[in-house]
Amino acid sequence: MNRPQKTHWRARAVLLLPSLWLLLFFLVPFVIVVKISVSQTVLAQPPYAPVLDLAAGWRGVEVFFAQLTAEGYRLIVTDPIYLLSYFKSLQVAAISTAILLLIGYPIAYGIARAPRSLQPLLVMLVVLPFWTSFLIRVYAWINILQRDGLLNDLLLGLGLVRGRPEWLSSDAAIYVGVVYSYLPFMVLPLYATLEKMDEALLEAAADLGCPRWKTFWLVTLPLSLPGVAAGVLLCFIPIVGEFVIPDLLGGSRTLMIGQTLWTEFFANRDWPVASAIAVALLALLVVPIVVYQRLQTRQLEDLR
Amino acid sequence: MADGGGRAVGEKPPLVRFQSVSKRFGELAAVSALTLDIMPNEFFALLGPSGCGKTTLLRMLAGFEQPSDGRILLDDKDISAVPPHRRPVNMMFQSYALFPHLTVEGNIGFGLRQEDVSRRERAERVAEMLALTRLQGFEKRKVGQLSGGQRQRVALARSLIKRPRVLLLDEPLAALDKKLRAETQFELMQLQRKLGTSFVIVTHDQEEAMIVADRIALMNEGRLVQVGPPADIYERPTSRWVADFVGQVTLLEGRLQPGGLLTTAVGQLRVPDGESATAKVWLALRPEKLSLSAERPPSNGGNAIAGTVFEIGYRGDVSVYKVRLSDRSLMKVAVTNSKGRRPFVVNDLVWISWAADAGVLLRQ
Numbered sequence: 001m002n003r004p005q006k007t008h009w010r011a012r013a014v015l016l017l018p019s020l021w022l023l024l025f026f027l028v029p030f031v032i033v034v035k036i037s038v039s040q041t042v043l044a045q046p047p048y049a050p051v052l053d054l055a056a057g058w059r060g061v062e063v064f065f066a067q068l069t070a071e072g073y074r075l076i077v078t079d080p081i082y083l084l085s086y087f088k089s090l091q092v093a094a095i096s097t098a099i100l101l102l103i104g105y106p107i108a109y110g111i112a113r114a115p116r117s118l119q120p121l122l123v124m125l126v127v128l129p130f131w132t133s134f135l136i137r138v139y140a141w142i143n144i145l146q147r148d149g150l151l152n153d154l155l156l157g158l159g160l161v162r163g164r165p166e167w168l169s170s171d172a173a174i175y176v177g178v179v180y181s182y183l184p185f186m187v188l189p190l191y192a193t194l195e196k197m198d199e200a201l202l203e204a205a206a207d208l209g210c211p212r213w214k215t216f217w218l219v220t221l222p223l224s225l226p227g228v229a230a231g232v233l234l235c236f237i238p239i240v241g242e243f244v245i246p247d248l249l250g251g252s253r254t255l256m257i258g259q260t261l262w263t264e265f266f267a268n269r270d271w272p273v274a275s276a277i278a279v280a281l282l283a284l285l286v287v288p289i290v291v292y293q294r295l296q297t298r299q300l301e302d303l304r
Numbered sequence: 305m306a307d308g309g310g311r312a313v314g315e316k317p318p319l320v321r322f323q324s325v326s327k328r329f330g331e332l333a334a335v336s337a338l339t340l341d342i343m344p345n346e347f348f349a350l351l352g353p354s355g356c357g358k359t360t361l362l363r364m365l366a367g368f369e370q371p372s373d374g375r376i377l378l379d380d381k382d383i384s385a386v387p388p389h390r391r392p393v394n395m396m397f398q399s400y401a402l403f404p405h406l407t408v409e410g411n412i413g414f415g416l417r418q419e420d421v422s423r424r425e426r427a428e429r430v431a432e433m434l435a436l437t438r439l440q441g442f443e444k445r446k447v448g449q450l451s452g453g454q455r456q457r458v459a460l461a462r463s464l465i466k467r468p469r470v471l472l473l474d475e476p477l478a479a480l481d482k483k484l485r486a487e488t489q490f491e492l493m494q495l496q497r498k499l500g501t502s503f504v505i506v507t508h509d510q511e512e513a514m515i516v517a518d519r520i521a522l523m524n525e526g527r528l529v530q531v532g533p534p535a536d537i538y539e540r541p542t543s544r545w546v547a548d549f550v551g552q553v554t555l556l557e558g559r560l561q562p563g564g565l566l567t568t569a570v571g572q573l574r575v576p577d578g579e580s581a582t583a584k585v586w587l588a589l590r591p592e593k594l595s596l597s598a599e600r601p602p603s604n605g606g607n608a609i610a611g612t613v614f615e616i617g618y619r620g621d622v623s624v625y626k627v628r629l630s631d632r633s634l635m636k637v638a639v640t641n642s643k644g645r646r647p648f649v650v651n652d653l654v655w656i657s658w659a660a661d662a663g664v665l666l667r668q
Contacts, residue, residue, distance in 0.1 A: 204403070206387070
């Protein structure tokens, strides 16, 4: 009778470490951010109030809760600048994810169909950019896209443009930067699912009368949907919160939510509003994550 | 014996003809100048050890591999250049290759979806296949929720629904346990008789090939070794390799003498008369054609040699005795266990006897 309980306890112990990690580095900071988001802005150190005063006992707790306010949240839903930033972020994330999928799928498919011996090298080439700092690579795009940069040199050389058009500081520059930076995150999960696919399934489809292109639509694509979902979420979620790329490559008129948050936090020193933005962003992103989890559970059930 | 072999079944023209077909993968010759005819309405088995080229031959017929040389004719038309999706041939894969994202129904109907078949006819033919393979009630299941035997039947139904001219079966029963495999072998034979389609099965299991097939092509190292009905191959093998690969055999090396005598290391043996030539030959003896006795049996124009029991392999219905002969070689003798107790034990002195025409003389 003793042993099953023991294993039960051990199984729990295994979960303890990740749980502790999440508690310490995610849940506790998140509670602090939520708390700040319902505080008031003050000119002080720290720049918000109230601060919980446990020395004052129960009275202190009452005062603390009385001072909480939803002002930050009211501001971000009433002032259009915040809503526009959210919208812009979702738009940039959605469009770039679509472009990433269109570019990434053929690349992943090509690698998965390449000779086995070549595949590690090709995967390596996809990951290679990570060997250089992300920041340096984005700066390199400034060099390429600026008025006297490489792109205009090339276009002029080919006689495709007259004069030197401005590429930098535009939405197009943001898309170029985002798609370039996130491509590996789209290619790798797609490659992982496509590479696992049984060659015999494609032969079976051909045997039953499917030309190649039709086999792709009827067999390859549906079976790679888990990879598509993983790639899309792996790109979409961080792009929504992207700060560096729009800040360096985008124009001053385009504000993504990451930049707005940065401004509130560092320029305006309005911690409560900045925190409210962060909490709202998280709530927004929880939706696709939950959808993905559901899909994954269903996938597992199908396999059983 | 590398010619097409046995134009045996009826007078109808062959359905499939391999005409000096070769297939090379780089340096490796998987199939070498192979010529073979497969008849309409025939259950044909390609048998051989792994790597003998039998699967390559099947895949060339399906269209997944292109012959390096030679032609493949189906209904007298060269199909070498026809892509797999246009060939009137369907294959049942060893791994079954069922589509995991589709239901049983979706898998079985997949082939008809690629054709100009009305929704109603498709539903009817899927229902027909479900009945044929006893899968009614499983239509809406995903294939991941089926047992091994059920998957095997889905794969079979899926490959039959387009009514192919030839059904190719690549080790179709390899994944089943022994009992289910034996049942399925008989089901396959019934199905083939009912449908009248030619079945070509690839297998490395000689027993399976002999049970299901009308004719067997025995392959080794990319070449045909012997082609013919199972009984021909078993009773009249043309080489030591065939005799040894199909069933159990004891081979006695010797030289022929005039008058139907063979000189061997264990003495002079009587063999069918009329065999000439004095070159080296081998006498192939099947274990079930031999008898064991404690006393020397009366000669009656047959053979009898003495030995001691070395080892007994008990199989329930039959025991296989390995008997050590005077030259220290071992001879296998099968004895039916009709009495329920073993007549001999290890180290017993025994006599092995057989009729003069019980064995086969082999020259290679």
